[in-house]
Amino acid sequence: MPDATDNTPQSALLGHIADQLRRLRASRGLSASALARQAGIAKSTLTQLELGRGNPGIETLWALASTLGVPFAELITAAPADVAIVRAGQGTTTEDEQATMQATLIDTAWSGRRQSLYRLHLAAGAVHVSQAHLPATIEHLYVISGRLSAGPQDQPVVLAPGDYMRYAGDGAHVYQAHETDAEALLIMTYD
Known part of the structure; x- marks a missing residue:
């Protein structure tokens, strides 16, 4: 270990x-x-x-x-630098406890509201339920590949490559890959 x-x-x-x-x-x-x-x-x-x-x-x-x-x-992550370059495959990666979803933090930014940019990878058929984040958190999700359902836990929406969705992250929400692995970009904004 x-x-x-x-x-x-x-x-x-x-x-x-x-x-x-x-x-x-x-x-x-x-x-x-x-x-x-x-x-x-x-x-x-x-x-x-x-x-x-x-x-x-x-x-x-x-x-x-x-x-x-x-x-x-x-x-x-540490405090952001003035210039940040994150090459493909780099970033700080964490995964859920079942190892079915990975979130790679690509960058954070402060512009009135703080922002974090993640690359998500979900294994085919994986379901990840996320509990509520800090109050007033908003998630912006852009699907790169695969099909997935995402959004508020009680109202998930099916998304395909090129689809974008914005939803409140301060309530329980879900990410579910369908028949193949799915990749998406996630921007979280919060105070």
């Missing part, structure tokens, strides 16, 4: 997540037990993450980010 002491990209990500979690938890005056309880995760999971160990899924990181009141992107 990678940890923050080796030099792989995964260990660098784990090291950054560990630093961010410790910093954010301390700035809010929370104990590890309190943060874990509020996020609905095991204290041992949080302890391992703060040590730069483990393999956190998207769900765990979203729960921590929500509880800490920060965007998901703040846990997995």
Whole structure:
């Protein structure tokens, strides 16, 4: 299992997540037990993450980010540079706990509202239900390939390549790939 002491990209990500979690938890005056309880995760999971160990899924990181009141992107990336170039296949990738969906953070931006840009990959037939994000979060989804259903959990819409959809991300929402893998770009805007 990678940890923050080796030099792989995964260990660098784990090291950054560990630093961010410790910093954010301390700035809010929370104990590890309190943060874990509020996020609905095991204290041992949080302890391992703060040590730069483990393999956190998207769900765990979203729960921590929500509880800490920060965007998901703040846990997995450093402050943006003046110029950012992300080559094909690069970015910070996390996946859900069933390994059926990957989200690759491509960039974040601040222009009145903060924005995060992700490339999503869903395996054929995969269903990913996302819990509510921070209040006033809006998701913008553009399908690159494959067919998928997405949007509010109670009103998903079937989308094909080239289709775009905007919906509130501060309620439960879903992504479901149909008969083949699906790729999409997701822009999240939040305060």
